[in-house]
Amino acid sequence: MSNLTSKPSPLSLTFLVGHLLLALLCLGFLAPLGYLIREAFLSGRPSLISEAGGLVFSQSMTTLTLLLVTVPAAVLIGTGSALLVSRVAFPGRKLFSVLLCLPFALPPYLLAGVARQAQHAGWLPLPPLENLFGCGILLALSLYPWVYVPVKAQLSLQSRQYRDVAETLGMGPWERFRYVHAGLMLPTLVVTALLVAMEVISDTGTVTILGVKTLSVGIMDAMFSMDRADWAAQLSLVGIAFPVVAVMLFALWHRRRMEYQPPNRPAAAPLHVPGPMGKVFIPLVLAVPVLGGFALPVFRLGAWGVENFGRIPLRDLPGQLGDTLILVALVVVFTMGPALGLNLLLRWIPSLRIWKGLVWLMNLNYALPGVILAIAVLFLSAHAPESWLSDTVVLLVLACVCSFFCFPFFSIQSGLRSISPRLDDLSLLLEFTPLERVMHLYLPLLKRAVAGGLLLVVVTLVKELPLTQTLQPFGFEPLSLRVYSFAGLDLLEESALVALCLIALVLYPVVALDRLISQPEGQA
């Protein structure tokens, strides 16, 4: 970083304001974690480990087993399909490239609800789903796009030159895959697998519908059935330990590795042309996740919607849609703004990097099960004016911002890394004000990163459940709440049209996100 941007005097206003802002931001974002730690260790009551260590062990093992089913399955489906659509020329390749990301639009609890009802009614010859394996497979069908989209993007960055160099070195197809493509994909695979793992750990809807007792169910039991907030907090910390350990191991492993990204748009790698059997077989294989994770559930919901059209009043639907859009708009504004501001502060004032650890820690809120984050926010705001909670969406928005801040933060951070520090110097020489720098320099260059973070927030927020369920103010009911309340009762036919509306709302952002991530800069 150059001198021009990096060294405000320790007594300068920028320096002080920067530190103060960061301190406030960290304090706000880390408050839920602080509440958890206080509840977990300072309640003065016997710990869960000493009273029911077996229960913690059992729920941890169930969570671990669910992770061991879901994560490899999601990685396998996501990577396999990404490789096929990126590297093999088969009929309908471009169509499948888009279709495969559609399950992202379906909330996992909705898929679980439809599948359970379909199985009960015998519409589909499904194996029993109300067990760990069934739950894991359904979660994998719902979550594999977390792997598919980024891996496809990573593959699009692997240029033809890699293949040529590997061939020059005498590598066969398997060696090329193992030493070149897999090596380049590995960081993306690890990160996306971690995201899938975090989704599994914090899931409450699917596991509740399918009766699988993970840590998140244990947290709800401790909190709501046993009235033991301290145990719920202790279980939450065990839950967070999974992703924290995984992130640390990944960071250690990744520390000494160089990452190479081609500076310019790479020449596309040639497509492998399969034989006649392959041309038939590949579309059939790829149709499985699309059918299971999207088409069949949507078809079933559509059939229910048609059957019940006119019978179920839809007068609440515009209000539910409006509530969803209001929530999304507010959360987008209050995540994107601070995420951009925080990243710029860290870029402009290098001394602020002493906060880096805390900033990383505050992004862990995403790994907190929604239900415990909601309760933390509830109790932390106990002294706020009563009307804050009951009349406005303030608390709900705050909780959502806490939870989803990591998406725009990391997206913008990654975007800023690709902007040369010399541009900062240039803007200073041109005597740009900070606002002008943001408007005329960063935002045009960060369009893609900002859009990526924004779309991720939209896609995850529209489907969000536990925060909304616990913190909804009076007269506020977004689509996800309506859908889940009926899914839990095996009455999805009553809310089929609402569910379809929710899916339709997420569909465009999902496809846009896929295009944005998968296509090289300038084309998206």
Added chain:
Amino acid sequence: MKRLVLFAALIGIAGSTVFGGTVRVITDRTETHLKPLFALFEKNTGIKVETIYVGKGMMARATSRPKEADLVISKTADNLEVLRQKGALQKIESDQLGTIRKEFVDPELMYVVTSYRPRGFFYSKGRVKPEELSTYADLADPKWKGRVSIRSGYHSYNMSLFCQMMEAEGPEKTRAFIEGLKKNLHRPPQGNDRAQVKAIYEEDADVSVGNAYYMGLMMGREDQRPWGEATEVFFPDQKGEGAYVMASGAGLTISDRNVEEATKLLEFLLSDFAQYYFATTLHVYSVKEGIPISEMNKTLGNGQGIQGGEFKARIVPIREIAQHREAVTAILNDVKFDQ
């Protein structure tokens, strides 16, 4: 009789005064169970009912913000006792409470039970004879090894059942029951009450513990009717003290904004009309004398010789139930009930 009650109730409602205003309700009950009643209440009184269906988070909301709602309605009345102990409820002043059976009204009028349902057994019609069943304690007998199914021990229904047992029969018997029950389970507890009945239908289990009203709900659904048809409801301990019941209830919060409106809504829930609605559409039992039992519930317990669905209930005072939660949790943890 039913028509008479309905007619009388409708006349009563039609003749009631239109008030206006708002009442805020927080509840963990299912939306479809309450919404039709609230709509009718709004129509007849002009009082707007704003409701949030919080599910499991209700207690966290009601304890952290006791004044945000005017009325709390819970599917497990034990929760209302917890709220009373935390100072979140105020005394109900209504003549309607006098029409409710005394055992369903809090001694200090802090909350009231609005309906109840027995927590009994579902048994396989083909593989179990009703004579083989008797008391709750009998379900812990080794003869049922690998044949019993139940949802999580920590679920509020089972917690309430065990707490009532603790109060009525003492800690030793409760512990013995929980331990024996655990040994007899065909699988670790999972799913809801209906999932246990499904296990009987699929011949994985022979007996399950569940709320009797699920029979009515299952029979009303095409996809679940086979589960109901494969089973029958048994009311335990009919030769002894009677079957334990799960009570739903309501109480006024300490909010002072809409006390009058909230009291009116509570009175409406206790009216003959609402009680008739609860009994006939949700297949629960009324807390008032003279409200008929649903046609569906009249068939329950036929196999054991009960006619008209009139079973013997063992009513444990709500005030005494919640205090045993910690002790019951300790037993469940000890015996690794959910593992």
